[in-house]
Amino acid sequence: MKILIAEDDNLVRKTIEIKLSKDGHEIISLAEGKAAIENINTMLPDMVITDIMLPGASGLEIVSTVKNITSKDIKVIVLSTMGQENIVEEAFKLGADEYITKPFSLTELSIRVKKLMSRV
Amino acid sequence: MNNQQYIDPEALIIFIYIFGGLMVCMILLTFIFLRARKKKWMIKKQLDEIFDNWLGEWILEDLNEDTQLSIPPTLVDTPGNAYSRQYAVDQLINTKKNLIGIAGQNTVWLYEKLGLKKISLDNFHSRQWFLKAKGIYELYMMEQKDMQDELFPYTNSSNEYVRTEAQTAILAFEGFEGLRFFNTLTHPITNWQQIKLMEQLRPLDPPGIFEDMPNWLQSSNPMVVQFALKLAGEYQQFQVLDCVYKCLGSEHPAIREQAIIALVRMGDETSASAIIERYNNETKNNKQTILRSLYHVASTNELPFLLEVYETGDGDTKLLAARAIAHIGPAGMERLAAKGQEQPEPYEQIYLHIKSEIAR
Numbered sequence: 117m118k119i120l121i122a123e124d125d126n127l128v129r130k131t132i133e134i135k136l137s138k139d140g141h142e143i144i145s146l147a148e149g150k151a152a153i154e155n156i157n158t159m160l161p162d163m164v165i166t167d168i169m170l171p172g173a174s175g176l177e178i179v180s181t182v183k184n185i186t187s188k189d190i191k192v193i194v195l196s197t198m199g200q201e202n203i204v205e206e207a208f209k210l211g212a213d214e215y216i217t218k219p220f221s222l223t224e225l226s227i228r229v230k231k232l233m234s235r236v
Numbered sequence: 237m238n239n240q241q242y243i244d245p246e247a248l249i250i251f252i253y254i255f256g257g258l259m260v261c262m263i264l265l266t267f268i269f270l271r272a273r274k275k276k277w278m279i280k281k282q283l284d285e286i287f288d289n290w291l292g293e294w295i296l297e298d299l300n301e302d303t304q305l306s307i308p309p310t311l312v313d314t315p316g317n318a319y320s321r322q323y324a325v326d327q328l329i330n331t332k333k334n335l336i337g338i339a340g341q342n343t344v345w346l347y348e349k350l351g352l353k354k355i356s357l358d359n360f361h362s363r364q365w366f367l368k369a370k371g372i373y374e375l376y377m378m379e380q381k382d383m384q385d386e387l388f389p390y391t392n393s394s395n396e397y398v399r400t401e402a403q404t405a406i407l408a409f410e411g412f413e414g415l416r417f418f419n420t421l422t423h424p425i426t427n428w429q430q431i432k433l434m435e436q437l438r439p440l441d442p443p444g445i446f447e448d449m450p451n452w453l454q455s456s457n458p459m460v461v462q463f464a465l466k467l468a469g470e471y472q473q474f475q476v477l478d479c480v481y482k483c484l485g486s487e488h489p490a491i492r493e494q495a496i497i498a499l500v501r502m503g504d505e506t507s508a509s510a511i512i513e514r515y516n517n518e519t520k521n522n523k524q525t526i527l528r529s530l531y532h533v534a535s536t537n538e539l540p541f542l543l544e545v546y547e548t549g550d551g552d553t554k555l556l557a558a559r560a561i562a563h564i565g566p567a568g569m570e571r572l573a574a575k576g577q578e579q580p581e582p583y584e585q586i587y588l589h590i591k592s593e594i595a596r
Contacts, residue, residue: 127295128331130292131335135296138296219334222338
């Protein structure tokens with residue numbers, strides 16, 4: 117499965133990338149929101165994992181972009197921090213499929229990815 | 237004769253030289269500054285790459301005593317590597333803040349294996365308060381529990397930032413036991429720090445009874461009393477109910493306000509009448525707190541008092557009283573409706589406003 121990761125924290129992005137690569141997924145990882153949106157439109161990944169706060173374009177804009185694509189059912193997992201509940205709610209209204217709050221366990225993320233992928 | 241005065245040509249030349257010299261110095265300094273900044277940026281970028289790749293390699297591994305760690309030259313403990321080693325500490329802490337599970341545990345393991353505690357200890361032993369506070373933060377984030385005795389005295393440091401970091405550290409190491417620093421605290425705890433400490437304690441299992449609470453409630457430090465009242469209300473410490481009642485008579489309005497809130501949270505059957513008794517002697521802010529509290533505990537017994545306040549108070553007070561009256565139930569709403577008919581201005585408006593609030 118092709119997964120796009122949009123996360124501005126280098127280490128977090130890198131560790132997610134390593135974990136999901138080990139699980140056998142093809143990973144595209146980006147630190148910037150606008151670049152993520154461009155890549156989503158051109159590469160049509162199977163899943164997007166995005167942080168809420170990103171430079172360039174927010175996680176909400178990414179969710180909205182993904183859910184406006186009608187040719188493919190792309191799943192979205194939103195990464196948030198404590199206190200961002202309202203934004204997460206907004207993300208769900210826009211069509212996000214899952215959310216995970218930082219700090220999170222990579223094993224938990226991996227399980228949620230598998231679970232969502234099984235629904236594709 | 238021409239009396240006009242001219243600048244001495246020699247002085248003009250000297251001035252031009254000095255001005256030119258200054259300009260050259262400024263250009264040189266700007267150049268040096270920009271070069272240093274670029275160099276620092278390049279080093280940071282290189283470090284980013286080296287460290288991210290290196291950490292990414294190890295963070296998900298099953299690390300134990302037998303693991304042979306390959307350390308990049310930039311992270312080896314040498315005097316020239318101080319900047320990169322501090323960068324490594326910052327990055328490990330950032331990772332630990334974002335990840336739990338194996339990755340989170342491995343950050344601590346790597347911190348210890350790389351000998352980065354030395355960096356944090358240097359910060360902690362610094363005379364500069366911001367480095368000391370940073371050092372304390374690093375030590376508790378990296379779970380260096382052996383440091384708790386050395387950190388403890390700083391919970392009462394005269395520097396606010398050092399003090400708050402040390403208090404957070406002691407709670408991180410000891411949980412509720414760490415609240416023992418209240419026994420010796422003579423400096424203030426800001427409201428923000430109080431909120432942070434309460435949040436830090438929230439996920440932990442509380443003890444049934446806080447043994448030291450009677451002492452805290454009688455502390456000479458008003459902010460310790462204030463925080464103890466918050467704890468008493470949050471964790472239902474009925475054994476100190478008498479002390480909480482006594483706090484209603486404190487000379488500090490903030491303590492009295494917290495005592496009102498604590499009493500209502502503890503839900504004693506006499507708490508409503510006790511706070512009503514205080515009403516006339518209270519500050520405006522505390523009067524409003526009493527009315528907000530009565531919203532939660534008032535019954536028909538408190539109706540006469542609330543109706544009196546409703547009639548005599550100012551606009552804000554009337555609204556708070558009306559909310560408490562309405563919350564009593566149908567009897568309260570009937571009284572609000574009757575008052576609205578009897579004297580439409582302003583009571584009918586308030587009644588309609590309360591009705592719309594309830595409908596929402």
